[in-house]
Amino acid sequence: MNELVFFINKVLISGAVIGSIYAMGAIGVTLIFSILRFAHFAHGDLMTTGAFVTLFLTAMFPEAGHAVGLPTAFVMMPFAMVITSFLAIGLDKAFYKPLREANVKPVVMVMASIGVTLMLQGVVRIFFGTSSRNLFVDDRKEIFRLELPWELASRKIIITEPQVLLFVFTIVAVVALHYFLTRSRLGKAMRATSDNADLARISGINTKTVVTVTWVIAGCLATAAGTLLSLDVALKPDLSFQILLPIFAAAIVGGVGHPYGAVIGGFVVGFAETLAVFNWAILLRPLEKAYEWDLPSNLALVPTEYKITVPFFILIAILVLKPTGILKGQVL
Amino acid sequence: MAIIETKNIHGGYGGMNILNGVNMSIEQGEVGVIIGANGAGKSTSLKAIFGLLNVTEGAIELNGENITNQAPHLLVEMGMAFVPQEKNVFVSMTVEENLEMGAFLRKDNFKSTLDSVYHYFPDLKDKRYQPAGELSGGQRQMVAMGRALMIEPKVLLLDEPTAGLSPLYMNEIFDRVVAINKEGVGILMVEQNAKQALAIAHKGFVLAAGRNRFTDTGENLLNDPEVAKSFLGG
Numbered sequence: 066m067n068e069l070v071f072f073i074n075k076v077l078i079s080g081a082v083i084g085s086i087y088a089m090g091a092i093g094v095t096l097i098f099s100i101l102r103f104a105h106f107a108h109g110d111l112m113t114t115g116a117f118v119t120l121f122l123t124a125m126f127p128e129a130g131h132a133v134g135l136p137t138a139f140v141m142m143p144f145a146m147v148i149t150s151f152l153a154i155g156l157d158k159a160f161y162k163p164l165r166e167a168n169v170k171p172v173v174m175v176m177a178s179i180g181v182t183l184m185l186q187g188v189v190r191i192f193f194g195t196s197s198r199n200l201f202v203d204d205r206k207e208i209f210r211l212e213l214p215w216e217l218a219s220r221k222i223i224i225t226e227p228q229v230l231l232f233v234f235t236i237v238a239v240v241a242l243h244y245f246l247t248r249s250r251l252g253k254a255m256r257a258t259s260d261n262a263d264l265a266r267i268s269g270i271n272t273k274t275v276v277t278v279t280w281v282i283a284g285c286l287a288t289a290a291g292t293l294l295s296l297d298v299a300l301k302p303d304l305s306f307q308i309l310l311p312i313f314a315a316a317i318v319g320g321v322g323h324p325y326g327a328v329i330g331g332f333v334v335g336f337a338e339t340l341a342v343f344n345w346a347i348l349l350r351p352l353e354k355a356y357e358w359d360l361p362s363n364l365a366l367v368p369t370e371y372k373i374t375v376p377f378f379i380l381i382a383i384l385v386l387k388p389t390g391i392l393k394g395q396v397l
Numbered sequence: 398m399a400i401i402e403t404k405n406i407h408g409g410y411g412g413m414n415i416l417n418g419v420n421m422s423i424e425q426g427e428v429g430v431i432i433g434a435n436g437a438g439k440s441t442s443l444k445a446i447f448g449l450l451n452v453t454e455g456a457i458e459l460n461g462e463n464i465t466n467q468a469p470h471l472l473v474e475m476g477m478a479f480v481p482q483e484k485n486v487f488v489s490m491t492v493e494e495n496l497e498m499g500a501f502l503r504k505d506n507f508k509s510t511l512d513s514v515y516h517y518f519p520d521l522k523d524k525r526y527q528p529a530g531e532l533s534g535g536q537r538q539m540v541a542m543g544r545a546l547m548i549e550p551k552v553l554l555l556d557e558p559t560a561g562l563s564p565l566y567m568n569e570i571f572d573r574v575v576a577i578n579k580e581g582v583g584i585l586m587v588e589q590n591a592k593q594a595l596a597i598a599h600k601g602f603v604l605a606a607g608r609n610r611f612t613d614t615g616e617n618l619l620n621d622p623e624v625a626k627s628f629l630g631g
């Protein structure tokens with residue numbers, strides 16, 4: 066029984082945590098691709114930047130969370146989302162819009178976004194230094210230990226408050242995005258622009274507004290993902306490089322340009338990672354005696370330090386087997 | 398005063414100029430028909446009017462107001478609608494969503510317009526929840542036309558609305574065009590079925606190499622032996 070609890074903690078909860086983060090990042094990447102037609106490589110840094118904005122606000126008002134009984138950083142997150150959205154729109158105006166208007170090839174946009182990545186990394190380090198930061202400034206992380214009602218299960222299921230907040234936020238965000246895209250006027254305009262930008266303009270849709278909304282959604286989700294991930298572990302300025310590959314893998318696995326695909330892709334990559342580094346020896350241990358096996362102490366598919374290779378292999382596999390992704394890509 | 402007029406417009410897609418002086422003008426409630434060989438610049442002329450092309454010389458006027466290089470969404474607001482020749486539906490959206498997008502700028506209730514579009518094109522009503530990408534070429538053409546009508550335009554630009562349609566549907570579209578025009582909508586359309594189109598046209602414009610070759614009433618062009626020889630298939 067304890068082995069099962071271990072599995073739940075190490076695979077189900079961890080996979081769902083990282084899957085939610087990847088999903089939110091991948092939605093942004095996929096939306097930007099479907100409206101602006103380029104791979105936004107600075108997305109990981111939009112996440113770190115958003116998280117640092119949250120850190121800044123949390124440090125400014127360290128007691129704001131006490132009143133509502135939530136982590137202060139979580140209470141500050143919506144404000145950080147607004148600020149980061151403005152920042153994303155500013156980056157677009159300064160760096161991507163001039164290129165777009167000069168009708169450059171998509172690869173030039175990609176290069177520009179790599180430039181923005183490097184710039185954001187520098188800016189974040191100038192203001193916040195290079196060390197790892199804790200988003201709990203004046204409060205501490207609450208950890209829930211859930212007991213299972215069986216006698217054999219002496220271990221407890223462990224889930225932290227930031228993880229619960231992450232799950233709730235992800236579900237709300239995905240449902241809200243779904244209703245936005247299928248029901249609202251602006252959401253439909255976004256789908257129309259993604260489908261056929263010229264026809265959208267001919268129909269009277271102001272595609273500049275659509276571009277702005279795209280940055281707002283991407284900026285908000287990136288901030289949320291960055292903040293909630295940092296709340297769960299720690300905020301590091303180099304977070305973005307670790308997260309960029311899995312996010313792009315998730316977007317491609319799901320089908321580029323497909324927000325629901327991005328959600329699926331995020332969880333596929335997230336669970337694949339946790340399953341790959343999970344030590345299966347622990348689950349098999351009860352059988353060891355019965356069958357007189359000689360199990361090695363570690364039976365993970367991939368050593369933890371090589372976790373980053375998992376999305377890479379998934380990416381290669383999907384590009385070879387089903388290049389369009391799980392849901393057919395290219396349109397919203 | 399002309400409801401829509403192009404005055405000696407020049408322009409292209411960034412490289413060489415495609416349009417080298419196009420002059421067209423229709424009055425309120427008239428039908429203008431543009432004919433010409435493939436590559437003559439017919440579609441390019443309509444795109445230029447609708448702000449999808451950089452016009453480098455000349456002017457475009459709507460009711461006497463200069464609209465040269467105006468953003469498309471502003472033109473829609475001024476009562477213009479355009480059905481392009483290609484890629485004229487949102488393939489991933491349902492038929493009804495396509496029509497809704499046509500009414501994007503309308504703040505009032507457009508339910509009655511939707512009903513009248515379904516009344517014009519009953520095929521679409523059965524397929525309303527189907528993605529437009531799953532329709533036949535002719536049905537897509539109806540969606541495209543329906544989308545443009547949703548704004549209840551005063552000026553309608555149509556680029557080969559009957560392309561790929563069976564004769565039955567083709568006549569249906571011509572009837573629709575005449576009916577819409579009877580309601581006072583100015584129509585400027587490109588047509589390959591030159592004879593049939595000129596028969597309903599008040600004005601006709603024959604383009605060649607990006608400029609007017611002949612400009613006259615529809616009737617006069619139909620009876621002009623030179624036009625008949627080169628552009629109406631004898």
Ligand SMILES: Nc1ncnc2c1ncn2[C@@H]1O[C@H](COP(=O)(O)OP(=O)(O)OP(=O)(O)O)[C@@H](O)[C@H]1O
Binds near residue numbers: 434441
């Ligand atoms: N998007 C584009 N980019 C560059 N050149 C273009 C583009 N579209 C059309 N052209 C060029 O402009 C010229 C005129 O094309 P246009 O589409 O206006 O012809 P058309 O008269 O509508 O012909 P058709 O009867 O075949 O539709 C052609 O020589 C074509 O090569």
Ligand SMILES: [Mg+2]
Binds near residue numbers: 439440441482556
């Ligand atoms: Mg054409």
